[in-house]
Amino acid sequence: MLLPYGSDAPLYHLPIVTGAMILLNILAFFGVWTLEGQMSEEDFELVVNQLILQYGTWKPWQWITSNFMHAGVMHLLGNMFCLWGFGIVVEGKIGWWRFLLVYFGIGITQSGMEQTLMLFAGEGGSLGASAIIYGLLAMCVVWAPENEMNCFLLVGFRPMLIDVSLYTLGTGAVFIELFTSFMAGMSWGSQALHLMGAGLGFGVGMVMLKNGWVDCEGWDLFSVWTGTQNKAREEEAEVAKKIVSAAQQKALDQLLGAESKKAAAQASPSIADDLFQTAMPVGQLIDRDETLAKMRKAIGACDPQTAYDFFGQLAEDPFATDLPEADLLKIISLFQKQKRWSGSVPAMAHYLQYFQTKETPIRMLLAKILVQVEKRPGQGLAVLEKLNEAQLQDDDRRTLAVLRTRAEQMLAQDPQAVEMIEDW
Numbered sequence: 001m002l003l004p005y006g007s008d009a010p011l012y013h014l015p016i017v018t019g020a021m022i023l024l025n026i027l028a029f030f031g032v033w034t035l036e037g038q039m040s041e042e043d044f045e046l047v048v049n050q051l052i053l054q055y056g057t058w059k060p061w062q063w064i065t066s067n068f069m070h071a072g073v074m075h076l077l078g079n080m081f082c083l084w085g086f087g088i089v090v091e092g093k094i095g096w097w098r099f100l101l102v103y104f105g106i107g108i109t110q111s112g113m114e115q116t117l118m119l120f121a122g123e124g125g126s127l128g129a130s131a132i133i134y135g136l137l138a139m140c141v142v143w144a145p146e147n148e149m150n151c152f153l154l155v156g157f158r159p160m161l162i163d164v165s166l167y168t169l170g171t172g173a174v175f176i177e178l179f180t181s182f183m184a185g186m187s188w189g190s191q192a193l194h195l196m197g198a199g200l201g202f203g204v205g206m207v208m209l210k211n212g213w214v215d216c217e218g219w220d221l222f223s224v225w226t227g228t229q230n231k232a233r234e235e236e237a238e239v240a241k242k243i244v245s246a247a248q249q250k251a252l253d254q255l256l257g258a259e260s261k262k263a264a265a266q267a268s269p270s271i272a273d274d275l276f277q278t279a280m281p282v283g284q285l286i287d288r289d290e291t292l293a294k295m296r297k298a299i300g301a302c303d304p305q306t307a308y309d310f311f312g313q314l315a316e317d318p319f320a321t322d323l324p325e326a327d328l329l330k331i332i333s334l335f336q337k338q339k340r341w342s343g344s345v346p347a348m349a350h351y352l353q354y355f356q357t358k359e360t361p362i363r364m365l366l367a368k369i370l371v372q373v374e375k376r377p378g379q380g381l382a383v384l385e386k387l388n389e390a391q392l393q394d395d396d397r398r399t400l401a402v403l404r405t406r407a408e409q410m411l412a413q414d415p416q417a418v419e420m421i422e423d424w
Contacts, residue, residue, distance in 0.1 A: 001154045003078070004085025008406060009140075009147035009166070010217060010372045011092025012339065017099045018087030022080050025129060028068040029076050052127040053111050055118035063111035064104070069127035079129045085149055086136035089166070093143060093214050106135035106200050114193060126193060134173070134194045135201025141170035142205035143214060145221045167221070174198060215339040217373055288314065295327060304334035308347050315350065325355045332362070341373045349424045352383075363387055364396060366424070367403050377407035378419040 032051070036044050050059075053066035070076040091099035110131040118124070140149075145167035153160045174195065181191035208214045209222075218228070295310035308331050315323060328351055335344030348366040352359060363383050370380035384400060384407075392400065 001078070003081040003152040003154075004149045004169075005081065005152060006150040007085065007089050007144075007147055007166070008150075008163075008372060009089050009092070009144040010341065010369075011088065012215075013092050013095040015084075015088040015091050016096045017103065018084060018091050021087070021103060021129075022083055025068050025070070025076065025080060025083075029070050032069070049125075052125045053115055055115070055121035055124040058115060058119060060112070062115065063108045066111055066125075066127050067107040067129050067132060070129075071127060075128060079133060081152075082133045083129060083136070085151075086133060086140050089140045089144060089147075089149075090136050093216070094208070098213070102136075102139070102204060103132060106197060106204065107132045110135070110193070110196050110200055113196065126190070130190065131193050131197030131200075134197035135204070137166075137170050137173060138198040138201030139205035139208075140166045142202060142209060142221045143216045144219065145170075145224050146219055167224075170198075217339075217341060288317065292324065292327075295324075299327060299330050299334065302334055302338070304331045304338065304340065304347070305343060307331045307334070308350075311347075311350070315354070323354055325351075325357065328355070329358065336365075341369045345369060345374065349422070352424050360387065360392065360396065364399060364403075367407075368399075371403055371407045371410070375410070376419055377410040378421055379424075380407045381411075382421050383424050 032048065035047060039047070048069075051062065051065045052069050053062045070079065087099070087103075090102065094102070107129070114126065146165060148163040148165050149169055151162050151164055151169075153162050177191040177194050177198075181189065181195075184191070209216065209220055216223075291310050291313050295307050295314070298304075298307035298310060307327070311324070311328055311331060328347065332344055332347050332351065335341075335347060345366065348362050348369075351362050352366070363386065367380040367383045370376045370383060374380075380403065384404060387400065389397065389400070
């Protein structure tokens with residue numbers, strides 16, 4: 001028995017609907033169980049037949065109700081553990097209302113297809129949230145194949161805690177369903193229902209990914225397959241490099257007259273670089289008011305990278321004594337709203353270098369990104385090390401403990417990894 005309970009995938013939303021669906025499933029189970037003790041066997045069977053997905057008929061309301069019915073306590077518990085594990089990943093990436101649409105969309109579509117296909121069957125039916133759960137698992141595989149699912153594994157009477165990649169978990173589950181279906185003579189059974197749900201989830205996951213409705217930080221299934229999972233981060237770095245180079249060239253053009261510029265062009269690269277660095281202090285090359293105005297214009301245009309580049313120019317001014325803290329916080333907030341987690345790291349490191357007002361939440365957020373997104377546990381621990389734990393709230397202490405534990409686990413799993421630690 002394998003029961004998932006957590007994941008290291010980057011999550012940006014609380015599992016509100018996941019928890020609500022688990023509660024509804026539990027309430028539905030005990031509600032039906034209570035009815036069983038209050039009704040005759042014949043009446044109870046009539047009620048249940050109106051709630052499960054009946055074959056040989058077409059009752060659209062059952063496309064909803066059947067997903068909340070379970071055959072027993074073990075059926076319910078197994079499904080709810082899986083719903084929690086896969087639900088927190090999917091909802092954690094897309095938020096509650098999109099997850100609600102996905103949850104009912106998969107459940108209703110699969111149930112409608114199943115009942116339609118079995119319209120001419122004489123008898124039988126199905127119940128449970130398994131098809132939805134397999135759909136959520138397939139979406140996890142598309143969006144976060146390299147991330148791990150924390151699972152409780154019971155082999156015989158020996159319990160174990162293991163971490164399994166979502167890709168391995170998803171492909172393994174599909175293989176098991178195909179194998180058991182083959183061994184059963186490819187007959188219509190729960191395996192077919194599970195595979196229908198997985199197919200729907202895979203399709204939904206691809207559509208949302210291709211339309212940019214979910215941020216996978218460049219680590220989706222197709223990026224991993226093609227080896228381009230770091231491409232987006234590298235492209236951002238290249239753009240930033242070009243912006244800095246253009247700014248330096250503009251400053252050099254302003255500094256040198258036509259003749260001096262010509263002489264510098266004829267000099268060796270090292271001499272030209274020395275001229276740029278030493279001819280005049282960098283602070284004198286920056287029009288502070290103009291740079292500040294451009295930075296705020298970029299903030300207003302929701303362009304955090306350009307705004308941060310202008311902030312960097314202000315920070316390089318050796319005469320600057322009043323850097324705009326509020327503007328830097330707005331830049332960090334824009335990065336977060338656009339889910340550009342890696343892009344926000346330098347801005348937060350800059351904040352910790354110059355300011356202290358929001359040091360605690362910035363350190364906590366920076367450490368979370370370093371550990372969960374950047375996979376830099378050593379740097380994450382170094383950032384957390386400077387926190388004053390005595391001043392933390394209870395929630396912050398719990399978050400700190402979780403981050404430390406995860407970072408230490410990552411270091412233990414790969415003790416040979418070399419990581420350059422910066423003083424942030």
